Amino acid sequence: MDLIYLFKSLMRRKWLIISCTLMAALVAFLLTLEQEKQYRSVAQIATGFTVIDQVKLKDESFNIYEIDVKFSNVIEALKSPRVLGMTSYNLMLHDLENPEKAFHIPNAEDRKTDIYRTLDRQKAIKMLTRKYNDEQLLSSYDPEERKIQELLKLYRYNLESLRNLLYVGRVQRTDFIDIQYWSVNPELSAYIVNQVCTEYLRNYESSRNELTVQNIETLKKLVDQKRDELDAKIANIKIMGTLDVSVESSSKLEQISNFENRLADEKSLLNSAQLTLQQINIRLAEMNKNNSQSNNATSSANTELSSLRTQMNETYTEYVNKGANDADLYTKYQKLKSDYKAKLAAMASAAPTNTVGNTLADLQQKKSDLELQVKSSEVNIGAYEQKIRQLNSSMGAAASRGANNLALQKEVELAQQEYESIKSRYDAAVNNKIAPMDNFHQILFGQPAVEPEPSKRLIIIALAAVAMLVFCCIAIVFFEYIDLSIKTPTQFLKVLEMKLLGVVNRINPKKVSLEEIFTDPHLKKHDSAVFRELLRKLRFEMENSGKKTFLFTSTKPREGKTTIIKALAYSLSLTHKKVLIIDTQFPNNSLTRDFGAKPVLESFNSSAGNFNADQIKKLITESSLPGIYIIGCQGGEYTPSEVLKQGNLLEYIEKLTPHYDYILLEGAAMNDRADSKELIKYVDTLxxxxxxxxxxxxxxKESIAFLQGLQDKFEGAVLNFVEPENIDI
Incomplete structure (x- = not known):
C-alpha cells in the first residue's frame, strides 16, 4: 500500500475529517465555557542535599544518584496521605472554627445533604483537633470518623481533591523543591502551600526523632555485642601465648645446617678410611701369601697379638656405644692398646731384621687404626642423622603452633574492624540527634495571587481539534491498512497476476439511466462520465478480440455482472450492433426480471434436423433499448446440465451468430456453484x-486458478467498482 493511495483515501474522506475536527473543537469550547478562574500560589523548601552548610560529622563524597533518590523521596513524602491528611484536617478546622472567614462555602445542593444537615460542629472540631495533634489519620471503619471523611469530601478537602490540584517538583539544577496549588480562592492556594510545608517539616521532625532513638538503641546493643566478642578473642590469644615462631624456627634451621655440615664431613672421612682400608687389605693378602712359612713360626705370637687386638676393638666398640662417656672403659681401652703395641714391638725385636717384617707390622697397625676410624665415623653419622630428624620434627610442631597463632590474630583483627564499624555508626547516630545531617527549611512562603492564571482555553480547543484530526487520520489509515480488498488496478495486477481486460468505476444505476450516461451531451457528473469512457475501452477490447459469444462470470456473487452486461450491450448497440443476451444465471435471473423477458430457456428443445432460426424468434424478447434482445430463464436452484436437455437452445448458439453480432451470457458465481464451468463449452470466451x-x-484463488487454466478461452478480467481516484493505470 503506497503513500499516494493513503493520501487519496484521506482526501476522499476530507469532509468527515473536517466535520469531526470542528465537532471536537465545539465540544471543547462548550466544556470550557463555564471554566472557573484559577489562582496559583507557590512555596519553596530548601533541602540542603547539594549545599551542605551544617556541621559536618564525617567526610562524605557527592553522589548525584543518591541526591536524586533523596529528592524523589521528599517529593513523595510531600504528597503522602499523612502530610495531605494533616493539611486537610487543618483546613477543615479553619472553616469550622471561623465560618465567617471560611475558604469554601457549601452551595445550596451541598447544604441539603445528610452529612451537612446532621453535622455536630463541636464534635467534629474536637475529633479533628485530636487527630491533628496526634498526627493520626481518620479510619473508614469508624462510623463517626467516616462522617468526617464525607464532610471533607463535601468541602473538597479530601485527599484526592488536594492531590489533583497540587504540584510538587524539584526546581531543575537547584537545591529547592516547588510546592504549587491552584484553586478558585487565592487565599486558599497560599494557605495550602504554606500548610503543606509546615506539615511536612512537622512530620519529618517527629519521624526523624523516632527513628533516631530506635537506631541508637539498636546500634548500642550491636556495639556491646561486638565489644564482648572482641574481648573474648583477645583473651583466647593470651591463653594460647604470643611466642614468636619465626625466631624459634630460625634457631632450629641454623642448628640443622650445622649438623648437616658435620654430617657431610663425617661421611667424607668414612669414605676416605674405607678406601685406604681396602688398599691395606690387598697388600696384606699379598704379603701373607709370600711369607706363609715365616708366619707359621710366629703364629703363636700372632694369635696372642690378635687376641689383644680383638679385646682392644671390643672395648672401643663398647665405649662408643655407651656414648663415649665411660672413663673406666676408656682406661681399659688405653691399657689394651699399650699392651698391644708392646707385644707388637717385642715381636718385631725378636724377629729377624728385614724390611718385609717391618712393613707387615705397619700395615696391620694401619689396618687396625682404619677399622676403628670407620666404626667411629659410622657411629657419628648415625648420631648426626638422628639429631637432624629431631630438629625437623620440632620445626613442624612450631609451624603448626604458628598457624594457630596467625588464625587467632586474624580473628582478632576482623572482630576489631567490626567493632570499629559499628562504633562509628553509633557515634554518627548520636551526633545526628544533636546536629541533624539534613537542613530542611522553607525559603519561600506562598502569597495570595493578584491575577488569575491564564485559562488556556484556546490551547485546549486547539489541542482538541488537532487530536481529533490526528485520530481521524490514523483511524482512516488503520482501516485502510486492515482492509484487504483490491481497491486499485495496480493492486489487482500485483495480487492476482492475471490479464486485466478493463476497469469500470462505481455508479448508481438507480439514479442515472444508461441512456442518460451515453446520450446526454451535457452530462457533468464525473463518475458517470468516467464510467462511459471506461466502458467504451472495454467495448473496444471485445470488438478487437474477434469473438462473438461471451460468458460473463465472477468468483463471488454481487460483483456487478448484470450491470456490466447491460451497459456493454447498450454500448455495443450504439455502434449499430445487434446484441442477444441469454440469461443463464438460474439462481438469480435478474436480467430476465430487468428486461421483462420470457422465461423460456429451460423449456426449449429441438432436434438438430428440425432447428431453424425462425423458431427462436418467438422466444426472444426485444428490449426497450434499440438493438438489444434477450432470452430469459425461469430460474431455480439447479445447474445448466440438470435443467437443459439434449437439443436445448445453447447447443445451437453458433447458428444464431449470423443473426446477431454479439451473444452475451451471464453465469453464476464460481465460488458457490458450477454453472459457469458447465456453460464454458457453449461460448467462445469467458x-x-x-x-x-x-x-x-x-x-x-481456486476459482482464479481454474480460469487461468482455460488459457486462450479466458479473455481476461474486468475490475469493477473502482473509485475514480483509484484508477492508476
Missing amino acids: IAIISARSSIKQTD
Whole structure:
C-alpha cells in the first residue's frame, strides 16, 4: 500500500475529517465555557542535599544518584496521605472554627445533604483537633470518623481533591523543591502551600526523632555485642601465648645446617678410611701369601697379638656405644692398646731384621687404626642423622603452633574492624540527634495571587481539534491498512497476476439511466462520465478480440455482472450492433426480471434436423433499448446440465451468430456453484468480473486458478467498482 493511495483515501474522506475536527473543537469550547478562574500560589523548601552548610560529622563524597533518590523521596513524602491528611484536617478546622472567614462555602445542593444537615460542629472540631495533634489519620471503619471523611469530601478537602490540584517538583539544577496549588480562592492556594510545608517539616521532625532513638538503641546493643566478642578473642590469644615462631624456627634451621655440615664431613672421612682400608687389605693378602712359612713360626705370637687386638676393638666398640662417656672403659681401652703395641714391638725385636717384617707390622697397625676410624665415623653419622630428624620434627610442631597463632590474630583483627564499624555508626547516630545531617527549611512562603492564571482555553480547543484530526487520520489509515480488498488496478495486477481486460468505476444505476450516461451531451457528473469512457475501452477490447459469444462470470456473487452486461450491450448497440443476451444465471435471473423477458430457456428443445432460426424468434424478447434482445430463464436452484436437455437452445448458439453480432451470457458465481464451468463449452470466451471492494480468499484463488487454466478461452478480467481516484493505470 503506497503513500499516494493513503493520501487519496484521506482526501476522499476530507469532509468527515473536517466535520469531526470542528465537532471536537465545539465540544471543547462548550466544556470550557463555564471554566472557573484559577489562582496559583507557590512555596519553596530548601533541602540542603547539594549545599551542605551544617556541621559536618564525617567526610562524605557527592553522589548525584543518591541526591536524586533523596529528592524523589521528599517529593513523595510531600504528597503522602499523612502530610495531605494533616493539611486537610487543618483546613477543615479553619472553616469550622471561623465560618465567617471560611475558604469554601457549601452551595445550596451541598447544604441539603445528610452529612451537612446532621453535622455536630463541636464534635467534629474536637475529633479533628485530636487527630491533628496526634498526627493520626481518620479510619473508614469508624462510623463517626467516616462522617468526617464525607464532610471533607463535601468541602473538597479530601485527599484526592488536594492531590489533583497540587504540584510538587524539584526546581531543575537547584537545591529547592516547588510546592504549587491552584484553586478558585487565592487565599486558599497560599494557605495550602504554606500548610503543606509546615506539615511536612512537622512530620519529618517527629519521624526523624523516632527513628533516631530506635537506631541508637539498636546500634548500642550491636556495639556491646561486638565489644564482648572482641574481648573474648583477645583473651583466647593470651591463653594460647604470643611466642614468636619465626625466631624459634630460625634457631632450629641454623642448628640443622650445622649438623648437616658435620654430617657431610663425617661421611667424607668414612669414605676416605674405607678406601685406604681396602688398599691395606690387598697388600696384606699379598704379603701373607709370600711369607706363609715365616708366619707359621710366629703364629703363636700372632694369635696372642690378635687376641689383644680383638679385646682392644671390643672395648672401643663398647665405649662408643655407651656414648663415649665411660672413663673406666676408656682406661681399659688405653691399657689394651699399650699392651698391644708392646707385644707388637717385642715381636718385631725378636724377629729377624728385614724390611718385609717391618712393613707387615705397619700395615696391620694401619689396618687396625682404619677399622676403628670407620666404626667411629659410622657411629657419628648415625648420631648426626638422628639429631637432624629431631630438629625437623620440632620445626613442624612450631609451624603448626604458628598457624594457630596467625588464625587467632586474624580473628582478632576482623572482630576489631567490626567493632570499629559499628562504633562509628553509633557515634554518627548520636551526633545526628544533636546536629541533624539534613537542613530542611522553607525559603519561600506562598502569597495570595493578584491575577488569575491564564485559562488556556484556546490551547485546549486547539489541542482538541488537532487530536481529533490526528485520530481521524490514523483511524482512516488503520482501516485502510486492515482492509484487504483490491481497491486499485495496480493492486489487482500485483495480487492476482492475471490479464486485466478493463476497469469500470462505481455508479448508481438507480439514479442515472444508461441512456442518460451515453446520450446526454451535457452530462457533468464525473463518475458517470468516467464510467462511459471506461466502458467504451472495454467495448473496444471485445470488438478487437474477434469473438462473438461471451460468458460473463465472477468468483463471488454481487460483483456487478448484470450491470456490466447491460451497459456493454447498450454500448455495443450504439455502434449499430445487434446484441442477444441469454440469461443463464438460474439462481438469480435478474436480467430476465430487468428486461421483462420470457422465461423460456429451460423449456426449449429441438432436434438438430428440425432447428431453424425462425423458431427462436418467438422466444426472444426485444428490449426497450434499440438493438438489444434477450432470452430469459425461469430460474431455480439447479445447474445448466440438470435443467437443459439434449437439443436445448445453447447447443445451437453458433447458428444464431449470423443473426446477431454479439451473444452475451451471464453465469453464476464460481465460488458457490458450477454453472459457469458447465456453460464454458457453449461460448467462445469467458470474462471474469471482479469487484475492487472484494478481498481475495482461498476459494477465490481456486476459482482464479481454474480460469487461468482455460488459457486462450479466458479473455481476461474486468475490475469493477473502482473509485475514480483509484484508477492508476
